[in-house]
Amino acid sequence: MAHNSDVRPIAGAIAMTAKTLFEKIWDEHVVYQQSGQPTLLYVDLHLIHEVTTPQAFEGLRVASRKVRAPERTFGTLDHNVPTTDRTRPISDPESATQVEAMRRNCAEFGIKLFALGAREQGIVHVIGPELGLTQPGMTIVCGDSHTSTHGAFGALAFGVGTSEVEHVLATQCLWQVKPKTMEIWVGGRLGAGVTAKDLILGIIGSIGIDGATGHAIEYCGPTIAGLSMEERMTVCNMSIEAGARAGMVSPDQTTVEYLRGRPYAPQGAAFERAAERWLSVRTEAGARFDSSHRFKAEEFAPQVTWGTNPGMVVEVTGKVPEPGAIADPAARAAAARALEYMGLVAGTAITEIKIDRVFIGSCTNSRLSDLKAAAAVAKGRKVARGVQAMVVPGSQQIKAEAETLGLDRIFKEAGFEWRESGCSMCLGMNADILKPQERCASTSNRNFEGRQGPGGRTHLVSPAMAAAAALEGHFVDLREFRIEPLG
Amino acid sequence: MRAFKNFTGLVAPLDKSNVDTDQIIPKQFLKSVVRSGLGAGLFYSWRFTPQGAEIPDFVLNQERYRGASILVAGANFGCGSSREHAVWALDDYGFRAIIAPSFADIFRNNCLKNGLLPVALQAGAVRRIIDAAGARAGYRIAIDLERQTIADEQGQREAFDIEPFYKQRLLEGLDDISLTLAHGEEIAAYERRHLPPYPRL
Ligand code: SF4
Numbered sequence: 001m002a003h004n005s006d007v008r009p010i011a012g013a014i015a016m017t018a019k020t021l022f023e024k025i026w027d028e029h030v031v032y033q034q035s036g037q038p039t040l041l042y043v044d045l046h047l048i049h050e051v052t053t054p055q056a057f058e059g060l061r062v063a064s065r066k067v068r069a070p071e072r073t074f075g076t077l078d079h080n081v082p083t084t085d086r087t088r089p090i091s092d093p094e095s096a097t098q099v100e101a102m103r104r105n106c107a108e109f110g111i112k113l114f115a116l117g118a119r120e121q122g123i124v125h126v127i128g129p130e131l132g133l134t135q136p137g138m139t140i141v142c143g144d145s146h147t148s149t150h151g152a153f154g155a156l157a158f159g160v161g162t163s164e165v166e167h168v169l170a171t172q173c174l175w176q177v178k179p180k181t182m183e184i185w186v187g188g189r190l191g192a193g194v195t196a197k198d199l200i201l202g203i204i205g206s207i208g209i210d211g212a213t214g215h216a217i218e219y220c221g222p223t224i225a226g227l228s229m230e231e232r233m234t235v236c237n238m239s240i241e242a243g244a245r246a247g248m249v250s251p252d253q254t255t256v257e258y259l260r261g262r263p264y265a266p267q268g269a270a271f272e273r274a275a276e277r278w279l280s281v282r283t284e285a286g287a288r289f290d291s292s293h294r295f296k297a298e299e300f301a302p303q304v305t306w307g308t309n310p311g312m313v314v315e316v317t318g319k320v321p322e323p324g325a326i327a328d329p330a331a332r333a334a335a336a337r338a339l340e341y342m343g344l345v346a347g348t349a350i351t352e353i354k355i356d357r358v359f360i361g362s363c364t365n366s367r368l369s370d371l372k373a374a375a376a377v378a379k380g381r382k383v384a385r386g387v388q389a390m391v392v393p394g395s396q397q398i399k400a401e402a403e404t405l406g407l408d409r410i411f412k413e414a415g416f417e418w419r420e421s422g423c424s425m426c427l428g429m430n431a432d433i434l435k436p437q438e439r440c441a442s443t444s445n446r447n448f449e450g451r452q453g454p455g456g457r458t459h460l461v462s463p464a465m466a467a468a469a470a471l472e473g474h475f476v477d478l479r480e481f482r483i484e485p486l487g
Numbered sequence: 488m489r490a491f492k493n494f495t496g497l498v499a500p501l502d503k504s505n506v507d508t509d510q511i512i513p514k515q516f517l518k519s520v521v522r523s524g525l526g527a528g529l530f531y532s533w534r535f536t537p538q539g540a541e542i543p544d545f546v547l548n549q550e551r552y553r554g555a556s557i558l559v560a561g562a563n564f565g566c567g568s569s570r571e572h573a574v575w576a577l578d579d580y581g582f583r584a585i586i587a588p589s590f591a592d593i594f595r596n597n598c599l600k601n602g603l604l605p606v607a608l609q610a611g612a613v614r615r616i617i618d619a620a621g622a623r624a625g626y627r628i629a630i631d632l633e634r635q636t637i638a639d640e641q642g643q644r645e646a647f648d649i650e651p652f653y654k655q656r657l658l659e660g661l662d663d664i665s666l667t668l669a670h671g672e673e674i675a676a677y678e679r680r681h682l683p684p685y686p687r688l
Contacts, residue, residue, distance in 0.1 A: 031677045032670050037652045040670060042677050044684075052570065054520035065664070068674075071684045080518060094518035101520050133685065145569040145593060159593055161571035163600035163663070171667045173674055177650065179592075209505060210563040213592060243566065245592050264685050309505055309566075330504050330561060337503075427568075429514045436537065448509040448567060450532050 018286035021250045022181050022216045025156040025281060029139045031173055038175040044138040045155075046073040046168050048111070049124050050102040051080060051429070052143030056166035057105040068172045070110040074133060077102060077116055078123045080429035083392050083419035086116055095430065109169070122395025122421045125149040125363035129233065130397055132262025136251035136278035141168060146363050146445065148239040152232035153259075154251035154281055156216065159240065179245065182215040183289040186223035188297035193478040195373070196231035197365060197443070197462035199223075200238045201303035201313050207293060209311040213243035215290070218283060223297040224249055229258040230367045237364045238445050241310040250282040302478050304350050305447045305460040307338035312447075314350060316465070316477045322346040341449055342457050343437060351475050353459070357440040358389035358470040359452070360416075360463050362426035365443035366394030368401050370463040374443075375407040376486050377467035377478075383415035384473030390417040390432070392424040405486075416470065428453045441469040489602040490660030494583060495629040496556030499546050500620040504561030508594060511565065511573040525572055526579030547580075551624045559586040559616045565594025574601045584630050586637070588613050599653045600663065604630065606637060606647045615643060632658060 019027075032040040053075075060067070067073065080095040090096040099116070106113035114120040120127055125146050128134040134150045140157035141147060143165040150157035160174065168174055184203060204211075217239050224232065232249045239247025249255075256275045259265045266274045301315040312335070314321065323335040323346060339346060344353070360366070360374050371393060383389045391411050393399040399421055402408055408418045425432040426444040428451070434440055436455025443466050447458040461469065464483075468476045516528035533545050541548045547555070558577070564587040565573060574597040577585065584604040598605045608616075619639065620626045628639050632654060638644040649657075656663070667674075 032673045038650070040667065040673070042674070042681065044682075051517050055522050055571075058521070063664070069678075069684065092518075098518055098520060143569060143571075145567065159569040161569055161574070161593060161597035161600065163571060163597065167664055167667065170664045171674065172678075173667055173670075175652075175663065175667070209566060210589065210591070213563070213589065240567075243563070243591060309507070334504060427509075427514050429517060446507075446509070446567060448507045450513055451509050454513070454532055454537060 018284040018288075020181055020287045020289065021154055021218055021248055021281055021283045022156060022246075023287070025137055025139060026178065028137070038177045040173050041139060041176050043141050043168050043172055043174055044072065045128070045133055045140045047124050047128055047140065047142040047147070048073060048075045048165065049079055049142070049144065050077050050098045052162050053105065053165055054098060054101045055162050056143070056169060057109065059166045060109070060169060065170045067109040067111065067169045072172060073111045073169065075102060075106050075111055075113040076121055076124050076127055077114070078421075079423045079427065081116055081422045082430050083422050083424045083432060086420055092431070119396050119400070122397065123363045123366065123423055125237065126366060126394035126398070129153065129229070129258075130262070130395055132259055132265030135259065135265065135274070136255055137281040141174065145240045146237050148245065148247045149233050149237040149363055151239070151246050151248035152229060152236040153255055154248060154278065156246055156248065158245040179214055179216045180290040182212055182217045182244070183292040184217055184219050184295070185221040185292065186219065186295045186297055187221045188223055190223065190297045190300060191479070193302055193464065194300050195462040195464065196227055196234040198300050198303045199297070200235045201305065201310065201460060202300045203295065204238060204242045204310050205303070205313040206295070207242055209241060209309050210243040212239065215244050216246040216248065217242070217244045218248050218250065218289070220250070220283070225252065228369065229254060230369045233367070234364055238310065241445060251278045252282070302462065302465050304465070304475055305458070306342065306344060306350070307335065308341055308447055308449050310445065310447060310460060312338055313460070316350050316475060318350055320344045320346050320348045320350070343439070351477060354439070354474045355441045355459070355469050356387060356438045357434060358387060358466050359392070359425040359440055359442040359444065360390070360466050361392030361394065361424050362444035363394065363423075364445045365463045366392060366398065368398050370443065371398070371402050371407050372405070372486060374463040374467035375410045376483050377464050377481065378414040378416065378471065379410050379484060379486065381414055381471045383470045387470055387473055389415065389470040390419055390425070392419045392432075393421050395421045414471070425452050427451060428456075441466045441475065488600065488656070488660045488662060491602050491604055491632050491657040493629070493631045493633070494556070495627050496583060497552065497554055498557045498559055498616065498620040498626050498628050499552040499555035500617040501546055501558060501560040502617050505563045505566055506560055507567035508565055508570050508573040509567055512570060512576040516576070517570060517572055519572070522575045523579060525576035526581070529576040529580045554581065556581055556583045557586060557628055557630070558582050559613060559620060562588040562610065564590050566591040569593045571597045571601070574598050574603055578603050586613060586616060599657065602657060602660065604632065604657065606630070608645050608647055612643075612645045619643070
């Protein structure tokens, strides 16, 4: 991907008045600051799930501490819950223990939990926005690296570890070293068949998986402004795959309209007042970033990862790269190792790679528009012989909406499995896993070794690309695929 | 948190960049509700066959690296998931410090909360340590956090950076939460002037 980048020193001597979105939120949330030390930041919204919290609650109990602001913490069950019939108890005893611990902890400390069976249940980064909990200008943390998703609303949202979860529960604050800011500007129009997923995969391929380490990214420019909230969430979601803890978009009318009427958003006149405040946290003209990258939307094609990290990505029209052609010895060795793990031969056309499994889901691509895009491809067709394909909606609410639109029928008639909401095969903590050597077209965000099951081989793609691969049994260039719009 | 004490330890080289937390501790070990015992799952898919037998080639399975307390690895160590289990697993296995050219942000934070010292050095210095640990049996490094230096017995000596705030906490083994609670007044004052939380539905 051709792009321009430049690193600009901050002008220390020049008084800067124009502020970025990031700076506005940061400054607004400083509780305590002393030079040479991290800043104590206030956390507006804390989201929790069953996997990264039991040890945090245990820590509170051991120290006889309370949760400072239980009304600012919300819990869901998503990472290891089954996506099959939920009327029966969880059969895996360890998962059941973790889910039970979450229920007990939330009850004991007075935290609202969207449990299995609740109509709000779903993947933590899907339900926050869907319920209107996620709002512009907020600081949001969660014991999960894809918390960057919420930055799509113009919030400063980042993932933390379990010790920090415990710290937030006890104090509603976090010590943070101020990250640098990075602008990723995209102009122009994405071509037909090229989605927000392809955009972010292409960006990661270009700047590298540690290209934004230590930075908060703001995605800017006309292309980003033209994206829907769901598309912006897909982009911000994968900021961590470029090393950034946070990825954000300045709030605009699209943001405001998405939030209108959501259950936890302000209502009536309070909403209008809030909207005015939200729009005021935008990055101002002339504000400076520590570094900047510029891209042209027209230069992006549908993307497919070939290796074992998200930066190992090529266009669908491309080939599996030749490690020998890579100059850097460490990158060359990593590419060779990745090809061995992935069972791929250098020089193979991407469209010749056959797949065994398809996973449409995860906090990257499990929202209604993602399911619609996949359904439009699947409609009236059949999953290829020998391919097992599943669709896992991000939340129970999305599942219900999709069923109202008849998407479940389209998928089932085509031979896809239609599941209950959760993280599912994005990380395979539940029963949804790849078998060793199985190859999967996945709409999730990580293709690390073993991510979807020990020995499993993951190729990251957009929902429509995943659906098309399911039908053909191998990757196809979506732009050559006939798609009827859904009726 | 356990206080960090200066020590001299055996070095195990993991000559890979972008070691992600899914490799450090695979998901099947995330179902635990306690912090202890995760060393058994450290680098599980690299250490063991699917049948559970040790893979002899893997660095930690080689006799000469048993008992290593310093891991030296490639750039962007600890990328990916925020799972603190990765740090708990390294710690439980016996590592007290990780040396690499760079660390992923969340992983580094998690290290600092658990008394595991992340030492970032120039790529060239890390390369020399990886090579030395591969070439010499029993290759050891002394780590001095007060002076912010590491040194081997052959005379390689490197200085490393760490924020004074984190250094202090590591040296004293301070509990973050009690420190923050000492700022209770400031937090309460902030809450009084800040927006109220959500309506209870
Ligand atoms: S869907 Fe995947 S990436 Fe997202 S929160 Fe769940 S496990 Fe993490």
